[in-house]
Amino acid sequence: MSERDLTLLSPTELARLERDIARQHIGKFPWLVVIGSFANLAVWLSLWPLVFMGVLPVWAGLLIATINATLSYLASHEAQHDIIARPGSKLYWLNEAVGHLSTIPLALPYSVAKATHLEHHRHTNHPELDPDISSRARGPWHAIWRSIQNRQPRGEGAFNAYARTLIRLKKIGILREAALYRLTWFATLIALAWSGHAIEAAALWWLPHHLAYTYIQFFLSWAPHHPANETARYRTTRSFRSVLGNLGSFGMQYHIVHHLHPRIPLYRTPMAYWQMKPILLARGADVHSL
Amino acid sequence: MITLMKALFYLGPIIFAFGFLTPLTAQLIKRMAWTPPFDLSPLTVGIIVAAALGIPAQIRGRWI
Incomplete structure (x- = not known):
């Protein structure tokens, strides 16, 4: 689904999509x-x-x-x-x-x-x-x-x-x-x-x-x-690009996923992030660095 | 018990300085085979270093 499609969805529909992705990793x-x-x-x-x-x-x-x-x-x-x-x-x-x-x-x-x-x-x-x-x-x-x-x-x-x-x-x-x-x-x-x-x-x-x-x-x-x-829920954390990479920064480049869904194990946050990114953008999250 | 713990935390910098930094300094001097001036023993130097760092830390509430 493209970003353009997602901006047309209601907050409830976005939340449902986000939860569905989170469930795959929890x-x-x-x-x-x-x-x-x-x-x-x-x-x-x-x-x-x-x-x-x-x-x-x-x-x-x-x-x-x-x-x-x-x-x-x-x-x-x-x-x-x-x-x-x-x-x-x-x-x-x-x-x-x-x-x-x-x-x-x-x-x-x-x-x-x-x-x-x-x-x-x-x-x-x-x-x-x-x-x-x-x-x-x-x-x-x-x-x-x-x-x-x-x-x-x-x-x-x-x-x-x-x-x-x-x-x-x-x-x-x-x-x-x-x-x-x-x-x-x-x-x-x-x-x-x-x-x-x-x-x-x-x-x-x-x-x-x-x-x-x-x-x-x-x-x-x-x-x-x-x-x-x-x-605000989608503005407390961000994604960022570390000079030490994701391993060197302890997987924290995708920390926004952890704050939104704390029960997703650390090793699965990158995968969940890329799946959720269009939703996060539609929600106004700061996910432009990655 | 709580009063004792509070006192220990309050005096933390001084206790840490004389309890840890003194022997650490003395042992570093020995390990480096350095001879302190004025015929001071490594332990005396350790006490001086601990006092120089620990007393200001105790007063200011910060080491640096």
Whole structure:
């Protein structure tokens, strides 16, 4: 169907067409994400003895651990949307296991990620209600700077924004869990440091945490929502062309599909995007870059 | 428990500086086989670095 034909359709007819496409992609089990999440965690865990024993140089450990930490968010993200299994289903434990275990290299508590990310979906780009709004920036370099600034002890965004969101949602249990998780992480780093392994702890966990966060906030938060000043359903996100390609940008070039239909697995969003593109254009979405 | 956690978070920069940056600096000095001036030990340099970074971070609420 051409774009011209679609502009003649009513919003209800467009919505039906869009839903039909989405249904073709929802419910597919993301094997690669499940296997990949455990493999990613296993690789990261294996770095510790390898670097401690000198089998792997510290710089190589830092590089691999940063890739592990960055990748870890993707699997957790699928779990946050219950894409691996729905609540109440037989495999829901797997969904939650992937969610909780995958983000250990990133030192991010899954319960916090899930609660705040779903809130981001509910209030995308809202200046007060979107927990990720602090990643809004003028351009790519400003986005990187904002990401670093947001993570400062009394910064505007990141964990401080998540804490404010959890308080507003009255999810105090999750907030306590997050605080305990973070304190345990710091205590582990400090214990490793005073037992003579500060360099290894910095290279395998502390620096990867920060490098991965910057990368994730750039590609998952800033780039797909830029300029992040609209809250209408078809205007909160956009498609964009990344110099690192779709793989290098973690599949976020097609993030608009994810916001419209969060239960479509990441690996199927490009396909769904190309099928939906005429509908998205008819809806006034910013999908001109791809 | 909550009061303790709040205090730990409030003092986060100082705790992180002396708890992590001190031994990290000392171990980096040793790894690089660098001899600090004025006969300072690597740990003393680590404490100085931690204080120089951690105290301003504690006051300003930001490392950079």
